[in-house]
Amino acid sequence: xxxxxxxxxxxxxxxxxxxxxxxxxxxxxxxxxxxxxxxxxxxxxxxxxxxxxxxxxxxxxxxxxxxxxxxxxxxxxxxxxxxxxxxxxxxxxxxxxxxxxxxxxxxxxxxxxxxxxxxxxxxxxxxxxxxxxxxxxxxxxxxxxxxxxxxxxxxxxxxxxxxxxxxxxxxxxxxxxxxxxxxxxxxxxxxxxxxxxxxxxxxxxxxxxxxxxxxxxxxxxxxxxxxxxxxxxxxxxxxxxxxxxxxxxxxxxxxxxxxxxxxxxxxxxxxxxxxxxxxxxxxxxxxxxxxxxxxxxxxxxxxxxxxxx
Amino acid sequence: xxxxxxxxxxxxxxxxxxxxxxxxxxxxxxxxxxxxxxxxxxxxxxxxxxxxxxxxxxxxxxxxxxxxxxxxxxxxxxxxxxxxxxxxxxxxxxxxxxxxxxxxxxxxxxxxxxxxxxxxxxxxxxxxxxxxxxxxxxxxxxxxxxxxxxxxxxxxxxxxxxxxxxxxxxxxxxxxxxxxxxxxxxxxxxxxxxxxxxxxxxxxxxxxxxxxxxxxxxxxxxxxxxxxxxxxxxxxxxxxxxxxxxxxxxxxxxxxxxxxxxxxxxxxxxxxxxxxxxxxxxxxxxxxxxxxxxxxxxxxxxxxxxxxxxxxxxxxxxxxxxxxxxxxxxxxxxxxxxxxxxxxxxxxxxxxxxxxxxxxxxxxxxxxxxxxxxxxxxxxxxxxxxxxxxxxxxxxxxxxxxxxxxxxxxxxxxxxxxxxxxxxxxxxxxxxxxxxxxxxxxxxxxxxxxxxxxxxxxxxxxxxxxxxxxxxxxxxxxxxxxxxxxxxxxxxxxxxxxxxxxxxxxxxxxxxxxxxxxxxxxxxxxxxxxxxxxxxxxxxxxxxxxxxxxxxx
Numbered sequence: 001x002x003x004x005x006x007x008x009x010x011x012x013x014x015x016x017x018x019x020x021x022x023x024x025x026x027x028x029x030x031x032x033x034x035x036x037x038x039x040x041x042x043x044x045x046x047x048x049x050x051x052x053x054x055x056x057x058x059x060x061x062x063x064x065x066x067x068x069x070x071x072x073x074x075x076x077x078x079x080x081x082x083x084x085x086x087x088x089x090x091x092x093x094x095x096x097x098x099x100x101x102x103x104x105x106x107x108x109x110x111x112x113x114x115x116x117x118x119x120x121x122x123x124x125x126x127x128x129x130x131x132x133x134x135x136x137x138x139x140x141x142x143x144x145x146x147x148x149x150x151x152x153x154x155x156x157x158x159x160x161x162x163x164x165x166x167x168x169x170x171x172x173x174x175x176x177x178x179x180x181x182x183x184x185x186x187x188x189x190x191x192x193x194x195x196x197x198x199x200x201x202x203x204x205x206x207x208x209x210x211x212x213x214x215x216x217x218x219x220x221x222x223x224x225x226x227x228x229x230x231x232x233x234x235x236x237x238x239x240x241x242x243x244x245x246x247x248x249x250x251x252x253x254x255x256x257x258x259x260x261x262x263x264x265x266x267x268x269x270x271x272x273x274x275x276x277x278x279x280x281x282x283x284x285x286x287x288x289x290x291x292x293x294x295x296x297x298x299x300x301x302x303x304x305x306x307x308x309x
Numbered sequence: 310x311x312x313x314x315x316x317x318x319x320x321x322x323x324x325x326x327x328x329x330x331x332x333x334x335x336x337x338x339x340x341x342x343x344x345x346x347x348x349x350x351x352x353x354x355x356x357x358x359x360x361x362x363x364x365x366x367x368x369x370x371x372x373x374x375x376x377x378x379x380x381x382x383x384x385x386x387x388x389x390x391x392x393x394x395x396x397x398x399x400x401x402x403x404x405x406x407x408x409x410x411x412x413x414x415x416x417x418x419x420x421x422x423x424x425x426x427x428x429x430x431x432x433x434x435x436x437x438x439x440x441x442x443x444x445x446x447x448x449x450x451x452x453x454x455x456x457x458x459x460x461x462x463x464x465x466x467x468x469x470x471x472x473x474x475x476x477x478x479x480x481x482x483x484x485x486x487x488x489x490x491x492x493x494x495x496x497x498x499x500x501x502x503x504x505x506x507x508x509x510x511x512x513x514x515x516x517x518x519x520x521x522x523x524x525x526x527x528x529x530x531x532x533x534x535x536x537x538x539x540x541x542x543x544x545x546x547x548x549x550x551x552x553x554x555x556x557x558x559x560x561x562x563x564x565x566x567x568x569x570x571x572x573x574x575x576x577x578x579x580x581x582x583x584x585x586x587x588x589x590x591x592x593x594x595x596x597x598x599x600x601x602x603x604x605x606x607x608x609x610x611x612x613x614x615x616x617x618x619x620x621x622x623x624x625x626x627x628x629x630x631x632x633x634x635x636x637x638x639x640x641x642x643x644x645x646x647x648x649x650x651x652x653x654x655x656x657x658x659x660x661x662x663x664x665x666x667x668x669x670x671x672x673x674x675x676x677x678x679x680x681x682x683x684x685x686x687x688x689x690x691x692x693x694x695x696x697x698x699x700x701x702x703x704x705x706x707x708x709x710x711x712x713x714x715x716x717x718x719x720x721x722x723x724x725x726x727x728x729x730x731x732x733x734x735x736x737x738x739x740x741x742x743x744x745x746x747x748x749x750x751x752x753x754x755x756x757x758x759x760x761x762x763x764x765x766x767x768x769x770x771x772x773x774x775x776x777x778x779x780x781x782x783x784x785x786x787x788x789x790x791x792x793x794x795x796x797x798x799x800x801x802x803x804x805x806x807x808x809x810x811x812x813x814x815x816x817x818x819x820x821x822x823x824x825x826x827x828x829x830x831x832x833x834x835x836x837x838x839x840x841x842x843x844x845x846x847x848x849x850x851x852x853x854x855x856x857x858x859x860x861x862x
Contacts, residue, residue: 130736134682134745158681159735181736229431253683256427262403 001264001309002080005072005095006279007065007088009249010190012272013057018046020271021067022296026074030067030101034059037105054192055112058087061270062108065091066101068269068291075296077303081230081263083223083254085275086154086195087111089244096218098237103213110209111245114202115192123193125153126170127162130183136161136173139180143172151196154249157278164193199246207242221261228253230261251278259283265306267291267299326495329460333358333497334520344473344516345505346523351381354521356389358497359461364394365414366459366487370650371399371421371689372532372622373480375465377501377525379404382463387412394418394441396457398449398483398650399689400425402530409438418457420444421689430685433753443759446690447658450483450651453490462491462498465529466522468509469502473516476509479623479631479646480531485514486651492518501525510643533625533856535601537575539839545773548822548832549728550576553665554585555825556776557726557769558594562706565597567657567694569666573728573771575605577665582612582838599657599694602627602638602646604855607848608838610637620646621653621690626859630852650690657694662707663724664694668761669733670741673789673801675764675779677727678746685753688761695762697723711768711780722780725762726769731797738799740792764788772797775821782818791818 021027034042042063045056065088072078084092090108093099099107128136133155140163144150150165150173163173167187174185193199215234224231224240228250231237255278258266266288268276279288287306291299322328336357340346346354355378359365367382368375382390383404393414400406400422408414409432418441422429432438444452453459464484466475477484484500491498499521500514550573557563558577568574581595596616600606602624609615618638623631623646632644639647657664668677680686701708701723708721729739750758768780770792777791794810796802813819822829839845842859 132682132737134748181738183736227431228427229435253427257431260403260425260428 001306002262003265003267003303003306004258004263005069005079005082005092006255006266006268006275007082007084007091008061008268008270008272008275009084009086009088010054010057010061011188012270012274013051013060014271015048015051016046017064017271018043018060020292021064022071024071024074024296026070027067030063030070033101034063034105037102038109053112054116055109058108058112059105061087062091062094062104064271065269066094066104069095071296072291072299072303075300077300079220079267080307081221081223081258081261083258085251086225086244086249088270089225089241091269092222093218093237093241096220096222096237098215098218098222098234099213099241107206107209107213107241111202111206114205115194115199115245118199118202119191119193121191122167123165123191123198124167124170125162125164125188125190125193126174126186127160127188128174128177128182128185129160131161131177131180132158133161135180136163136177139173139176142176143169148172149196149198151198152248153193153195155252157252157282160278162188164196165198166193194245195247195249197246203242203246206245210238210242223254223257225249225251225254228257230257255279255282259286264309265302267303329360330495330497333360341521343471344519344521345471346499346521348524348526351378351523352384354523355381356385358499359385359390359393361391362393363460364396364457365461365463366396366453366491367405368462368464368484368487369397369399369401369405370483370622371401371423371534373465373482374402374530375463375501376402376530377523377527378463378465378499382413383407383411385413391415396449396453396459398446400429406432406438415439416441418442418444418449418452419687420446420449421687423686426684426686429687430683430753433685443687443755445688445692446650447654447693450486450654453486458494458496459487459491460496462487462496464488464498464500466500466502466514468504468506469500469519469522470506470509470516473500473519473522474509474512475500475502475514475516475519475522476511477513478510479628479648481513481648482622483650485649488514488518497521499523501529503528510645511641513641513647531625533859535570535603535624536626536855536859537570537572537603537605538842538859539575539579539605539837539844540841542572542576542579542834542837544832544834545730546572546576547580547834547836548827548829549573549730549771549773550580551584551827551832552776552822552825553577553726553728553771554580554590555588555827556820557663557724557771559588559590561662561710561724563594563662563724564705564707565599565661566595566663566665567599567661568603569691570603571667571728573667574665575603576837578603578605578609579837579839581609581614583836585614586612597661599653599661602631604842604845604853605839607845607853610634611848612838619653619656620648621650622648625856626854629854630849633852654690654693657690658696659698659701661723662705663726665726665728666691666695666762667728669739670744670746671727671729671739671770671792672741672744672764673792674785675727675767675770675788675792676744676760677762677764677767678744678760680746680749680759682745682749682752685749688759691761695725696766697725713781722768724768725766726771727762727767728771731772731774731799731802740796740799740801742800770795775819776825777819778817781816787818794819
């Protein structure tokens with residue numbers, strides 16, 4: 001059966017995350033390349049203070065994901081398919097061979113800056129647990145208006161969905177969701193209403209930046225965020241990366257697609273275990289691990305064993 | 310009348326299919342040894358034998374998979390073999406859909422796609438797969454003999470001999486049906502086998518129906534799908550099982566039946582030797598079964614409840630037990646089970662008194678569905694068995710018991726029983742205003758909403774609250790009231806009132822446990838004849854050999 005590398009999105013970061021990467025020449029190389037593009041030491045991105053900025057968070061996640069994938073590949077442990085959640089999708093694009101890491105760093109820096117500037121106050125994101133997409137979409141459509149916009153932002157698992165928009169609208173959806181039987185509703189510590197049409201301006205600017213970069217056709221299967229499809233050529237991946245910020249992340253579908261395509265080993269590359277835990281819950285007969293927590297050596301053994309099955 | 314004018318072309322050949330087959334087979338003569346295709350030549354052989362646009366039946370159901378042949382088909386050159394019309398009862402393995410991405414196949418007729426239901430929905434939306442129809446099993450098997458007759462059949466067997474005779478053993482399933490449809494209309498039958506042998510334990514498919522055999526690199530894929538661990542049976546399942554036994558099986562004198570694979574039905578199987586025995590029902594109900602060899606049926610068989618079981622397929626681990634009980638199971642001269650999916654579906658639809666199943670959603674009229682948004686899982690066999698075959702003539706007590714009218718011309722009804730808890734896991738109500746299936750059907754542009762069991766076929770619904778005898782309802786409104794009365798605190802359930810419930814109870818349209826003399830406090834796990842897989846092994850005298858994933862030792 002096959003192996004997926006999965007890359008987490010915002011929320012998984014924690015202070016010191018880049019310093020906790022394994023000691024390996026590929027990690028050093030990745031930090032060095034990123035520092036060169038950024039014009040500053042990339043290792044400064046992961047202090048507690050630095051991570052208050054979404055730019056630093058996104059860059060740190062990109063660097064961490066790519067560094068870990070490079071380490072595994074150096075040890076001859078390659079994936080059959082890759083996907084990332086939101087910003088994680090840029091790491092996946094790099095690892096698939098579609099996007100150069102150097103280009104990814106400058107793209108993600110721009111993406112972070114644009115997002116930071118987009119909605120200074122009153123907007124954000126919230127999570128609803130216990131209702132499925134069909135039910136949450138009924139509620140967001142009911143509440144959504146020009147003055148009170150709210151949309152589905154991420155479908156993480158079949159019953160864990162984040163919404164984005166104006167805080168007042170999010171609260172209205174929460175109230176309806178609770179009366180419909182949701183177990184939990186919570187405002188997230190994010191000031192940007194990501195992954196909905198409120199960010200279409202950001203999406204356009206990323207697209208014009210991407211137009212100046214040449215992408216390659218991927219050498220490993222890449223699953224996009226917007227429609228949870230395998231994307232086989234540079235143009236489709238390019239479009240998915242720029243559209244992503246203004247479209248729902250269909251992570252539940254992306255993970256399911258990989259599982260249905262035969263993935264029985266999901267390896268999360270980055271800090272935390274958010275995606276690992278989601279996959280564990282949904283795919284009982286798949287093995288789901290974090291490369292950092294399980295260690296590079298045992299990750300490599302598991303990858304090679306899985307690919308021989 | 311001048312017949313020669315009516316026959317449009319006197320030079321027409323009546324043997325085009327036969328000639329085509331001969332041409333295709335001639336192409337592989339250098340590759341094959343008699344009827345045997347060498348394992349490492351299979352891809353080459355398929356490229357020669359299959360023509361673009363051919364109708365190909367690839368054996369794959371929810372248990373047995375022709376996995377070696379499906380992976381070989383996924384390796385053919387799409388420039389040589391393309392635009393195939395696939396006919397498959399189950400889309401289970403990744404390569405079943407990979408062949409559509411590569412252009413090897415284009416058109417698909419199928420029944421069930423549970424394990425690939427997201428990709429199925431996506432690929433239909435993207436136009437990568439064109440669907441002929443989504444069938445129930447019997448419709449698909451039937452259509453093999455009408456307008457979906459295969460040019461090529463790719464099937465799986467345990468063993469073959471040099472003459473191409475096949476031994477399919479306990480897992481015969483749908484192999485004979487596919488092979489018959491293909492072989493007798495000049496299609497090419499290719500069977501993967503786990504081994505070639507000089508002497509077969511028995512012949513399940515005669516060699517003259519088979520063109521080629523190929524030894525696979527590893528045994529065909531086989532899933533244990535019908536094993537339910539008794540540890541997971543809850544007291545709520547037991548309560549519902551007790552109600553079903555008293556309020557339905559006993560009341561309507563159910564002799565023959567099919568069970569779904571839920572924990573509710575597993576509970577019933579394990580209550581027969583204990584609770585059923587205490588009611589004096591042994592020998593009076595549940596004697597003849599159309600059912601896979603459920604391990605949870607072992608205690609009922611061992612304690613003398615069961616006269617016969619005919620099986621759709623086998624079940625991993627049950628081989629020795631079944632072979633040791635030939636009075637009960639259909640077995641061959643070699644002693645092992647003979648299953649047959651098509652025949653058992655016919656039996657389950659037409660010949661049994663009752664079908665007992667479960668569902669994820671039910672609307673106020675008893676229509677039920679298991680679909681989720683963005684997924685297309687198809688049907689399988691539940692709609693065949695979960696329906697009343699209107700042409701049935703043979704009467705039985707249970708069937709006649711469903712007659713409610715006064716007219717001089719009356720027919721009985723098969724009992725279609727749905728057992729559901731009012732809430733699914735995750736607090737999702739089972740009873741809903743409108744089925745998700747309606748939106749799913751619209752999104753996927755299906756001609757009809759993918760309803761699993763139609764409400765007008767449902768005679769009984771059992772929940773933890775009670776039983777609704779829907780067949781007794783006078784009209785649609787009363788059906789809805791009866792369902793609401795047992796729908797607990799779901800939105801539908803809240804529509805009911807104490808007065809309404811009382812009236813429905815008095816009219817016998819619903820019954821609560823106390824009406825059936827079932828005490829809620831009696832519903833204990835200690836009532837189960839087996840409380841673990843180990844217990845089932847003990848009941849079987851060590852003959853049942855559970856697969857590793859079910860073993861606790």
